[in-house]
Each structure stands twice: as C-alpha cells, then as structure tokens.
Amino acid sequence: MTKMMTKNEVLEVKVTNLLQFFAKDDYSKFEIAPHVAKVSLEMNHLYEDLGFDNRIEMGRYMKEHFPQLSLMKPKETLWKKYLYELLLETAPACAECDDQETCFSCKV
Secondary structure (H helix, E strand, O other), X not given: OOOOOOXXXXXXXXXXXXXXXXOOOHHHHHHHHHHHHHHOOOOOOHHXXXXXXXXXXXXXXXXXXXXXXXXXOOOOOXXXXXXXXXXXXXXOOHHHOOOHHHHHXXXX
C-alpha cells in the first residue's frame, strides 16, 4: 500500500527538483538542493534556518550552487518566496510570517 505524501513532503520534492534542475554540479544537485528544500519548510527566513547571518551570505551561497537560478532571481524578492513562486506555491511559513513587508520589499 502506498503512503500518501503530506503537503510539506510534496513541497519538499518540488523545491528539490527545481533546485536540482539549476544545480551547477553533482554536489549542489544531490547534497545542497535537498538540504535547502527541506530547510525551506521551516518557519523562519530561509537564510536564518540555513544558519547564515544575513541575506547577503545566503545570496552568495545560492549563487555558488545555483548560478543560473541566482541570475534569474529578482533582487527585490527573497529566496524562499522566489523558489515557491516559481512553483506557483506558497511556502508554509509565508502565510504566518510577521515580516511580509520586508520580504516583499527586499533589495538584497
């Protein structure tokens, strides 16, 4: 009998697949992409949940592992929001976030 995937499990697979498509190498594809996807389900900003001190560090990390995707991302959009928008989804944390004003006007 096949187990039904939860909404978060489906989102994790979608984000992983998206990131893997844009990964620069096997390490980024098979190590970094699944990790970022899993962490993207957490309730804080993605840079915080990945352990970065700020969004600039996060941007450098994403540019290192997903350079083409990084070039496509609008500067005014945060990474978590951007990834989920590409999938026509909303990140689990976004609906409850108390920092939406910053998210929607980010210049990093």
